Amino acid sequence: DAGVIQSPRHEVTEMGQEVTLRCKPISGHDYLFWYRQTMMRGLELLIYFNNNVPIDDSGMPEDRFSAKMPNASFSTLKIQPSEPRDSAVYFCASRLLGEAGNTIYFGEGSWLTVV
Amino acid sequence: KQEVTQIPAALSVPEGENLVLNCSFTDSAIYNLQWFRQDPGKGLTSLLLIQSSQREQTSGRLNASLDKSSGRSTLYIAASQPGDSATYLCALRGGGSQGNLIFGKGTKLSVKP
Numbered sequence: 711d712a713g714v715i716q717s718p719r720h721e722v723t724e725m726g727q728e729v730t731l732r733c734k735p736i737s738g739h740d741y742l743f744w745y746r747q748t749m750m751r752g753l754e755l756l757i758y759f760n761n762n763v764p765i766d767d768s769g770m771p772e773d774r775f776s777a778k779m780p781n782a783s784f785s786t787l788k789i790q791p792s793e794p795r796d797s798a799v800y801f802c803a804s805r806l807l808g809e810a811g812n813t814i815y816f817g818e819g820s821w822l823t824v825v
Numbered sequence: 826k827q828e829v830t831q832i833p834a835a836l837s838v839p840e841g842e843n844l845v846l847n848c849s850f851t852d853s854a855i856y857n858l859q860w861f862r863q864d865p866g867k868g869l870t871s872l873l874l875i876q877s878s879q880r881e882q883t884s885g886r887l888n889a890s891l892d893k894s895s896g897r898s899t900l901y902i903a904a905s906q907p908g909d910s911a912t913y914l915c916a917l918r919g920g921g922s923q924g925n926l927i928f929g930k931g932t933k934l935s936v937k938p
Contacts (some may be wrong), residue, residue, distance in 0.1 A: 714868075743925075750932040766925070801868060802907070812857065812918070813925060816868035 714817035716802050720802045722823045728790040733802030734783055738769070743803040743814065744777055744787050759785065792824045827852045829920055831929035837897050838905055839937050846900040848915035853893040856918040860889050860900050863912045863931065872913075873900070905936045 715734040723729055735742045743758040757767040759779045767777070774793070779785040789796055799821050805814040828851045838844050848858075857876045861869040873882045873889040875898070881890040888901040898915055914931040 753916075753928040755925050758925065803869075813859070813871050813874055815871070818861075818866075820869040821866075 714802055714804055714815055716800075716817035716820050718820055719818065720821045720823075721824065723792055725793055725824055726791045727824075728788065729792045729796075729798050729822060729824075731787040731802075731822070732787045733817060734788070735785070735802070735804030736806075736815055737783065739804035739806045740782075740806065741805045741814075741816075742779060742785050743784045743801075743805075744785070745801040745803065745816075747801060747819070756787070756800075789822075792822075794824045797823050827855075827912060827917060827927050829915060829917055829927055829929040830895050831913075831915060831932050833932060834930065835933040835935070837935040840905060840907060842905050842936075843903050844903070844905055844934070846902070846913050846934070848896075848900070848929055850896045850917055851865040852919065853896055854919060855893065858889075858891055859916045859918070859926070860887075860898075861914045861916060865911075869914065884919060902934075905934075907936050907938050910934055910936050 729760045740761050744756040745753050745758055747753045754816045756769045757777045758765055770811050775789055778789045799819040801819045803814050803816045830849045832847055855877050859874045860872045862872050863869050873884055875882050875889055875891045886903040891898045912931040912933045914928055916926040916928045918926050
């Protein structure tokens with residue numbers, strides 16, 4: 711399997727623009743997670759899905775952030791409008807409940823810079 | 826609220842040295858604990874996972890231990906190599922198998938040739 715695939719790998723955008731990050735989880739996995747990593751706060755869970763249904767979005771910082779999972783092989787994280795403080799690395803991860811002790815697999819991240 | 830702390834934030838050692846990375850947590854009611862490695866510009870790679878009923882796990886030169894009563898886990902790296910240079914993060918899962926991972930901020934390891 712190719713692993714968790716994220717795009718774009720790098721994005722530089724101007725404040726106020728809409729940003730869409732994409733994720734393809736590992737085939738067959740039933741959980742999908744979106745994390746954000748910054749120097750100050752480390753890795754934080756934004757939202758996670760189980761079988762395409764959002765389960766916990768309490769980590770989503772504000773209404774400017776939204777996430778969807780229209781099917782088992784695709785998810786998006788959207789920021790509208792973007793702000794400089796949104797600059798971070800956004801990771802998508804997936805896992806299969808019960809597999810390998812519930813090990814989670816991460817993508818290589820989307821590096822977002824908002825100027 | 827579960828808090829995960831990793832000290833030190835950075836560590837530099839000469840090649841060949843054995844070393845221990847530390848992870849402490851405040852709530853012993855965990856489902857499992859996982860150690861990850863993160864290389865610059867990359868995602869996280871799972872190294873070892875310890876279930877709450879286990880005391881340790883080993884993979885090659887790596888050994889991870891778990892002591893829930895004291896709220897501590899350690900990652901032991903034997904005979905360190907420059908290729909081990911990376912940031913190491915520990916993460917806890919609480920709330921059963923469907924709980925979320927809570928991460929420490931990591932220890933940045935540099936192994937000098």
